[in-house]
Amino acid sequence: MANPGSPLSPSSLTQLTLSLLLVVALIFVISWVIKRFRIATPRGRGDMVILDQLALSPRDRIVLVKVGDAQLLVGVGTAGMVALTPLATPIAQAPMAAAPVFADKMRDLMKWPGNKA
DSSP states (O other), X not given: OOXXXXXXXXXXXXXXXXXXXXXXXXXXXXXHHHHHTTTTXXXXXXXXXXXXEEESSSSOEEEEEEETTXXXXXXXXXXXXXXXXXXXXXXXXXXXXXXXXXXXXXXHHHOOTTOOO
């Protein structure tokens, strides 16, 4: 029989299992938050930029894309991408602020009311 200080004792194995489950759950929660709030969504840096998007269902959406000086609507879904229509008159867009870097977002998340940092 293992003594209480042994790494193979039932209490140590239970603590190890619960810690592992907590880490795996934390990974899933962080992944869900990133997807839900589109934190890691890449933006175009050249002549092609996603201006806006509208979710029609959990898997289907319409995306307004700017390519050079032209804008077009694209349908994105489970079947792939479908060009819907080029826009004759471009939609005026308010200038978008630069996306905050990861460090700024982490700093904001760490500013909870209970934290003194």
